[in-house]
Amino acid sequence: MIISPRTDRKALxxxxxxxxxxxxxxxxxxxxxxxxxxxxxxxHLAEGEKLKCVSYAPFHRPGQTPLDIDAHIGxxxxxxxxxxxxxxxxxxxxxSVAQGLDQVPELARPLGMKVLLGxxxxxxxxxxxxxxxxxxxxxxxxxxxxHALIVGNEVLLRRERTEDEMRVLIRHAxxxxxxxxxxxxxxxxxTRHDSLAAEVDFVTVHILPFWExxxxxxxxxxxxxxxxRKHVGQHFAGKHxxxxxxxxxxxxxxxxxxxxxxVNQARYVREFVHRAHAEGWDYNLIEAIDQPWKRKLEGTVGxxxxxxxxxxxxxxxxxxxxxxxxxxxxxxxxGAALGGLLALLLAxxxxxxxxxxxxxxxxxxxxxGVVAVLxxxxxxxxxxxxxEWSVLGGVGALAGLLPLVLARWYxxxxxxxHAAGRILWRTDRLRSKAASIGMLRGLLLFAAAVAALLLxxxxxxxxxxxxxxxxxxxxxxxxxxxxxxxxxxxxxxALVIVVGVVARxxxxxxxxQAIGWLLAGxxxxxxxxxxxxxxxxxxx
Numbered sequence: 001m002i003i004s005p006r007t008d009r010k011a012l013x014x015x016x017x018x019x020x021x022x023x024x025x026x027x028x029x030x031x032x033x034x035x036x037x038x039x040x041x042x043x044h045l046a047e048g049e050k051l052k053c054v055s056y057a058p059f060h061r062p063g064q065t066p067l068d069i070d071a072h073i074g075x076x077x078x079x080x081x082x083x084x085x086x087x088x089x090x091x092x093x094x095x096s097v098a099q100g101l102d103q104v105p106e107l108a109r110p111l112g113m114k115v116l117l118g119x120x121x122x123x124x125x126x127x128x129x130x131x132x133x134x135x136x137x138x139x140x141x142x143x144x145x146x147h148a149l150i151v152g153n154e155v156l157l158r159r160e161r162t163e164d165e166m167r168v169l170i171r172h173a174x175x176x177x178x179x180x181x182x183x184x185x186x187x188x189x190x191t192r193h194d195s196l197a198a199e200v201d202f203v204t205v206h207i208l209p210f211w212e213x214x215x216x217x218x219x220x221x222x223x224x225x226x227x228x229r230k231h232v233g234q235h236f237a238g239k240h241x242x243x244x245x246x247x248x249x250x251x252x253x254x255x256x257x258x259x260x261x262x263v264n265q266a267r268y269v270r271e272f273v274h275r276a277h278a279e280g281w282d283y284n285l286i287e288a289i290d291q292p293w294k295r296k297l298e299g300t301v302g303x304x305x306x307x308x309x310x311x312x313x314x315x316x317x318x319x320x321x322x323x324x325x326x327x328x329x330x331x332x333x334x335g336a337a338l339g340g341l342l343a344l345l346l347a348x349x350x351x352x353x354x355x356x357x358x359x360x361x362x363x364x365x366x367x368x369g370v371v372a373v374l375x376x377x378x379x380x381x382x383x384x385x386x387x388e389w390s391v392l393g394g395v396g397a398l399a400g401l402l403p404l405v406l407a408r409w410y411x412x413x414x415x416x417x418h419a420a421g422r423i424l425w426r427t428d429r430l431r432s433k434a435a436s437i438g439m440l441r442g443l444l445l446f447a448a449a450v451a452a453l454l455l456x457x458x459x460x461x462x463x464x465x466x467x468x469x470x471x472x473x474x475x476x477x478x479x480x481x482x483x484x485x486x487x488x489x490x491x492x493x494a495l496v497i498v499v500g501v502v503a504r505x506x507x508x509x510x511x512x513q514a515i516g517w518l519l520a521g522x523x524x525x526x527x528x529x530x531x532x533x534x535x536x537x538x539x540x
Contacts, residue, residue: 020363037322053091065293073100121152204244215258252301266317299461339369346407417442452500480527494528
């Protein structure tokens with residue numbers, strides 16, 4: 001039923017109260033479930049046994065990235081990284097010998113660690129030649145440490161060199177290196193270009209259930225790896241096979257059934273390593289330390305495949321015992337208390353302090369407080385630069401401001417954006433609170449439409465921004481019907497939101513993150529599409 005200006009406002013406040021409490025209960029249930037320790041397979045390695053190998057890149061401190069060709073990582077940092085890794089693994093895999101990575105073999109020696117040395121191969125032929133010659137010389141000078149030379153990583157997948165060009169580079173390395181030579185790529189590309197197997201000493205394949213074209217649920221991931229490893233072994237019968245990359249991310253966007261999480265990462269690593277040691281698989285886990293710079297290439301999920309935390313170099317999860325997604329609910333509880341208290345204080349200082357209205361606004365404030373804390377937590381792992389912090393942080397600030405503006409509102413019809421702007425320009429105090437809400441709604445509609453469009457057309461590396469719009473979705477999903485009208489521009493934005501969220505959900509209908517984004521988008525947009533302009537709006 002559409003609420004009109006003449007409808008008893010008690011219905012409005014009651015609906016807002018129930019909607020806010022419902023959202024709070026749902027969030028509370030989700031957060032509580034994330035603090036529950038999950039039992040899983042314990043990984044008990046034999047005394048003195050460690051992980052066989054992990055991928056290592058030293059670009060984990062703020063501002064460090066290999067995309068900066070002038071970046072150079074110092075000896076002290078690499079030594080500290082390797083000392084931390086030596087506690088959990090006997091080997092590290094490198095992808096390049098540039099930017100300070102050529103120091104790794106020397107620093108790994110006193111720790112008793114082996115190195116899979118990598119030569120990065122890309123578009124630039126001259127740079128490739130320099131990189132490969134440097135890698136060959138480094139391998140030959142450290143044959144006691146360097147276990148193998150990997151010529152190129154997923155070059156065929158990226159289509160930066162052809163199979164024949166890779167054959168020439170591999171042959172050159174074979175003719176000059178004193179260590180075994182291989183090439184690394186995802187397993188499908190190895191089987192498509194299987195003639196390269198004759199050029200290498202062993203085959204290095206990447207098996208990543210999370211990144212498969214058809215994403216794999218964590219419960220099925222290990223069997224997928226086992227089946228793929230068996231297939232590759234049969235395809236390249238007679239060749240030794242190294243699983244050069246396998247792992248699971250701890251944070252980021254869910255891909256259909258593949259959910260990044262700390263619990264799932266712990267489960268995958270424990271189960272895979274146990275199976276690999278039992279089956280005698282040779283393997284390398286990706287990766288040693290979280291790499292925040294990868295978020296630029298792969299979105300949030302790209303930065304969180306590490307065994308160790310990027311800041312503290314401590315393990316992100318234990319190898320035995322239960323694992324929980326969250327350690328504490330202190331932050332969200334504190335956010336709810338603060339948000340609810342601020343909204344309560346503002347709601348009780350006005351001219352009308354009816355209990356139902358105050359309760360509804362307090363509940364909306366508590367919801368806004370919880371969401372603000374969760375958004376802050378997400379921002380720290382997801383936002384990559386000043387632009388994202390300013391734009392997305394600005395949207396988050398507007399969403400967080402909404403319950404506080406709502407606390408000074410008494411149920412007057414909310415005007416459309418253009419009318420709200422005129423009211424605020426005239427500084428009409430009597431109607432300014434409703435106009436402020438109308439202006440916030442217009443700004444958030446625009447932001448949500450942009451987000452829905454981007455996530456619709458380019459979804460692979462974009463997070464679902466549900467947290468940004470959850471509070472506005474609840475508030476405007478209720479009071480959006482209590483207004484004088486709409487505009488063509490608002491209807492267009494709402495239509496973009498509806499089409500975007502429905503299209504995104506239809507591509508992955510079982511993904512809870514997609515479902516959450518669908519519900520938030522519909523709550524924001526449907527009132528705009530359903531309510532018609534009133535005569536009062538036309539007279540403004």
